[in-house]
Amino acid sequence: MASETEEALDPRVVRTRRDVVRATGELLVEDGWDAVTHAAVARRAGYAKATVYAHWPTRLDLVEAAVELICDEADHPAATGDLRADLRAALADFADDLTHGHLDRLLAGVVEHANEGDVVARLRTRLYETGTAGMRAVLAAHVARRDVEPALALLTGSVLVLVTFEGRRVDAAVLDDLVERVLASTTPAGSADG
Amino acid sequence: MASETEEALDPRVVRTRRDVVRATGELLVEDGWDAVTHAAVARRAGYAKATVYAHWPTRLDLVEAAVELICDEADHPAATGDLRADLRAALADFADDLTHGHLDRLLAGVVEHANEGDVVARLRTRLYETGTAGMRAVLAAHVARRDVEPALALLTGSVLVLVTFEGRRVDAAVLDDLVERVLASTTPAGSADG
Structure with a gap:
């Protein structure tokens, strides 16, 4: 062109x-x-x-x-280096994107229209990766490499279903509980069995 | 009428x-x-x-x-009493509903149309509860009451994002890993601190 x-x-x-x-x-x-x-x-x-x-x-x-612009303009809370504080902030940001940013409706749109082809599949990946980039970065900096993907799925998935399907308000206590549960099965980055 | x-x-x-x-x-x-x-x-x-x-x-x-009929006709694998085997079977059934039963598209539809009123909100709850009823029953039978809701959100949410947003095939190894991670932070039903 x-x-x-x-x-x-x-x-x-x-x-x-x-x-x-x-x-x-x-x-x-x-x-x-x-x-x-x-x-x-x-x-x-x-x-x-x-x-x-x-x-x-x-x-x-x-x-x-529109989805590309929304993703280009997305920002995430700055990391402080404190694993628990950073994870909680990233999860709270994700929950806020779902409710106030209507990320839930954007994600639902690309799933509902998934059979319309490769562009929609790419948008789905772009939206999910943009929405979870903050959490992924925090996890990658602190937990063993093999723990990053499962921990990311457990954290983002649980917040997604609580907010979007159960209509729950995820306050600090709920987020802290989820973070502790998920971290219980991770090993620190750089440890012998990481 | x-x-x-x-x-x-x-x-x-x-x-x-x-x-x-x-x-x-x-x-x-x-x-x-x-x-x-x-x-x-x-x-x-x-x-x-x-x-x-x-x-x-x-x-x-x-x-x-249509959603009411789909939910009325939904069935779940019979429980054997073995916590890990039953959780894995229930999760595999949920993953199968998402992909082959197109539960992902049904859930996405009710989220995308959420601002159309109370009927849609009720259908969202009905679909989510029907899709997760098997897992909830297994958890309720085996883990402390306070662990049921977070464990359910962690398990269903992680499978949902892996299947629907990451396009991953969740095989037995992936499901077993998620189950062990989630059970690591639960206490058995009926234990002193349950």
Whole structure:
């Protein structure tokens, strides 16, 4: 796409793209995948429907651009070096993303639409990895390499089901309990049997 | 609804309902919530669209009836009394429901459509409780009461993220590892500090 690079230099095009992708992301997290239509995006962003179609011919193109932007802009709490404090902060951040950031709806969208092809599978991986990157980094710094993946699945999975399927508020006491349970079966990074 | 009871006695009505609800369930697990339209359901079940509208005026009515039927018909492996064997069997059954039974898509559907009201919230609870009932029963029989809920969240959550978001095949070795990690922080049912 030769024109892509030229167009990208035009500040009006850059602004249009940013506005449209941001409007798409808002629709996606507020009302889900099905709310993302060219008409709804154009209305919300304040551009003509034809403009939206010109840059993103399909709904999946719109969803893809919005998910990429959401992931690009995601941030995580800074690590302090204290394993338990950092894990709790990363888990609390993940729980907050699920509820207030509507990560639960974004993840559900890519699972519901999984049979629409490779792009959706890639978005699913991108969302999951972005949402769990903070926790993975903390674990990698403190526990044996063989413990990282199971501990990550246990921590993220338990918070996901408590928040999303049981509708539970995961306060500090719940998070601390989960962290202690998971750490009970890990060995420190660099230990003889790590 | 007086007519509901009378109608239910008519075997033709019973058959129509069963056919339509089953067709709806097939559409739901194969293609997701959005595939459930009155037209698609009527076509698949072999009835007139007006018949479908007469019994289930909205798409949510159709989805609700299908999810209830799927949950009513769910079965779980029989418990043997061996904690580890029963937990592994229950987890393997849950993983199989996620992949082959498309429980992942059903769960994703209710999360994506969560802002459509109380019926969806009830279906979410029904699906999650049905999918995890086997594991909950095994845990309740063997571990201290205070350990049941966290252990359930850790086990179901970890399998959910491994299967649904990481696309991992959870074989016996993976399940055994998760079971041992979770049991490491539980105390047996009936013990002094349970």
